Amino acid sequence: MGHHRRALRTTAVGAVSAALIAGGVLGLAPAAQATNAVRFVDITGDGGVVLKANVTMPAGAADGARRYPLIVLPTSWGFPQVEYLAQAQKLADSGYIVVGYNVRGFWQSGGRIEVAGPQDTADASKVIDWALANTPADAAHIGMGGVSYGAGISLLAAAHDKRIKAVASLSGWADLIGSIYSGRTQHVQAAALLDGVSVVTGRQDPEVRQVFDDFYASNLAKEQDLIDWGKKRSAATYVDQLNKNGAAVLMANAWGDTVFPVNQYADFYEKLTVPKRMELRPGDHATAELTGLFGLPNDVWTDTERWFDHYLKGTDNGIDREQPVQLKPRSTGGYEGYPDWKSVGEARGRIALDGTTTIHTNVDSGADGGIVFLSSILDQVAQVPPIAAIPLLPRRWAAVWQSEKYATARRVRGTAKLHTTLTPTKESGTLVAYLYDVGPLGLGKLVSNAPYTFHDRTPGEPFGVDLELFSTAYDVPAGHRLALVVDTVDPLYIEHNPSGAQLTFSSPANDPSYVSIPLREQ
Numbered sequence: 001m002g003h004h005r006r007a008l009r010t011t012a013v014g015a016v017s018a019a020l021i022a023g024g025v026l027g028l029a030p031a032a033q034a035t036n037a038v039r040f041v042d043i044t045g046d047g048g049v050v051l052k053a054n055v056t057m058p059a060g061a062a063d064g065a066r067r068y069p070l071i072v073l074p075t076s077w078g079f080p081q082v083e084y085l086a087q088a089q090k091l092a093d094s095g096y097i098v099v100g101y102n103v104r105g106f107w108q109s110g111g112r113i114e115v116a117g118p119q120d121t122a123d124a125s126k127v128i129d130w131a132l133a134n135t136p137a138d139a140a141h142i143g144m145g146g147v148s149y150g151a152g153i154s155l156l157a158a159a160h161d162k163r164i165k166a167v168a169s170l171s172g173w174a175d176l177i178g179s180i181y182s183g184r185t186q187h188v189q190a191a192a193l194l195d196g197v198s199v200v201t202g203r204q205d206p207e208v209r210q211v212f213d214d215f216y217a218s219n220l221a222k223e224q225d226l227i228d229w230g231k232k233r234s235a236a237t238y239v240d241q242l243n244k245n246g247a248a249v250l251m252a253n254a255w256g257d258t259v260f261p262v263n264q265y266a267d268f269y270e271k272l273t274v275p276k277r278m279e280l281r282p283g284d285h286a287t288a289e290l291t292g293l294f295g296l297p298n299d300v301w302t303d304t305e306r307w308f309d310h311y312l313k314g315t316d317n318g319i320d321r322e323q324p325v326q327l328k329p330r331s332t333g334g335y336e337g338y339p340d341w342k343s344v345g346e347a348r349g350r351i352a353l354d355g356t357t358t359i360h361t362n363v364d365s366g367a368d369g370g371i372v373f374l375s376s377i378l379d380q381v382a383q384v385p386p387i388a389a390i391p392l393l394p395r396r397w398a399a400v401w402q403s404e405k406y407a408t409a410r411r412v413r414g415t416a417k418l419h420t421t422l423t424p425t426k427e428s429g430t431l432v433a434y435l436y437d438v439g440p441l442g443l444g445k446l447v448s449n450a451p452y453t454f455h456d457r458t459p460g461e462p463f464g465v466d467l468e469l470f471s472t473a474y475d476v477p478a479g480h481r482l483a484l485v486v487d488t489v490d491p492l493y494i495e496h497n498p499s500g501a502q503l504t505f506s507s508p509a510n511d512p513s514y515v516s517i518p519l520r521e522q
Helices: 002-033 085-093 118-134 149-160 176-180 188-201 206-216 220-232 235-245 262-271 299-313 374-382
Strands: 038-044 050-056 068-074 097-101 137-147 164-170 248-254 276-281 325-327 336-338 349-352 357-360 387-389 399-402 410-414 417-424 429-438 443-454 463-468 472-476 481-487 502-506 514-517 519-521
Touching: 038 085, 038 118, 050 085, 050 118, 068 085, 068 118, 068 149, 068 299, 085 097, 085 299, 097 118, 118 137, 118 149, 137 149, 137 299, 149 164, 149 235, 164 299, 176 188, 176 220, 176 262, 188 206, 206 220, 235 262, 248 262, 248 299, 262 276, 276 299, 349 399, 417 429, 429 514, 443 463, 443 472, 443 481
Parallel strands: 068 097, 068 137, 137 164, 164 248, 248 276, 276 325
Antiparallel strands: 038 050, 050 097, 325 336, 349 514, 357 502, 387 443, 399 481, 410 472, 410 519, 417 463, 417 502, 417 514, 429 443, 429 481
C-alpha cells in the first residue's frame, strides 16, 4: 500500500506541476495587457500571517471620489496569487475593486495549509477589512468568489461574515467528507492529487499531514476524527448561518468532477433559502472555468459577472428571472433550465436486479471510473468517457444487469440510485457500481459510478445497501440499453476486500433489488 501511495503521489505531483506552470503563465499573461492599475500588496491575515495579494481598481478609482463594489478572490489549491488577474481586469473594467490573495500556506503567503479551517475563514474577513481601509471599496456591496479551494473558502466566509452579499462558488465543495470519502470509501487518486500539489507548492500544517496519512492507511480508529475535521471545513455544516446572513449564492460545477462530485453540491443547493443558482456542465474539476482564467470567453465567468452585477450593483440583467438550475448535458451543446434540483430527476426508470449473483473480489474486472482529470476531460472535449466491453466482462469478478433496448432516445438527468441486498463472506468489503450506455456492439460508455464500503458486518448475514451514483446529464441514443455493473476494484478508490472474499447480491421477494435511473424520453 505504501508503494502504491507513493506512486500515486508522484504521478499527481508531475501532472499538477505542469498545470501549475500553465496556471502561472495564464495568470501572468493578461497582466502585460492591463488597462487598470494593479498593485501587489501584503495583507496581514489572522494571527499576523502575511498574505500575498493583488489589487485591481477601475481607472480613476485611486482619487477616492466615489465608492466601488468589492470582490475578493482567494486562490485555488496550489495556484499563485496571479491566478485571477485576467478576470480581475474585466471586473475592474466593469467598475469593481478586486482583491485576489494567495491563501495561507501556499507559495509566498505565510502560515501553513489547514484546508479551509477557521484561520482561512478569518483570513477572508481580514482581507475585507484591509480593502475597506485601503481602497475606495463600498462596505455595503461586497462579493466573494473563486475556483476550487477559493470556492470552498468563499462559501465558508459568507456563513461567518455578514458583510458578504454575493458569492460565486466555482468547482468547490459544500461537504468535504462527502466529496473525498463518499460511500465510506477513500477517493485515493483525488486525495493524492491534492496532497501532491500541496507538498510542491506549500507547507502543510502537521494536523493536515496526519489527516492525509490516516486517510491513506484506512485508519478506522481515526474515522470519526476525519469526519469531524471535515465537518468544520464544510459549508453544509453552517447552512443555517449562511441562510441567515442572506448572501446570494451562485454555484457551478462539472459533471465529471473527480475531486468534488456534483451530488454533495446539489444536496447543499437544495438546503439554501437565499437567492441561488446552480450551473452544471461537462468536464472535470475546474476545467469548465479554465479558459476564463486566460481571459477568453467563458460561460462560467460570464454568469459570475452577471451574478455580481445583479446582487452587488442592482443591475436588472434578468439573471434572477431565469430558471435557477442550468444544466449543460455531456452529449449536447445546449443548456436546460429547471426550477430546482428535485425537478431534474423527477421521471424515473428502473432496471430490476433479479436473481442471485456472486462475485469474487480483489481483481479489477475491466469496468472502472477512469483516471482522475484525464477521463472526464476527454469526455468534455471529445465525448469519449471510459469504455468497457460489457459482454466480455468476466462474470467471476463483475455482476451485470441490463435494460431492454430503448426504441427511442432517452435522457438521463440527475442521480441514479442502487438498492440491493448484499451478503458478504468477510466482515469488510468494497463494491463499485457503474452505469453504462451500451451500444449494439456491446461497448459500454460510462454514464456514472460510485463506490461503497462496509465494515463490521457479520459474514454470511445479508444486509441492505442503498447507494447514490454520481449525478450526471447524459443522452442515450435509440437502440441502446443501459447496464449496471458491479465489481470490487477501481484505481480511483481504496478497496477494503480481504483476500478471497466474495459478495453475493440477491433480490428478496419482499425487498426487490433495482437501480432507479432519472430517465425520460427525449
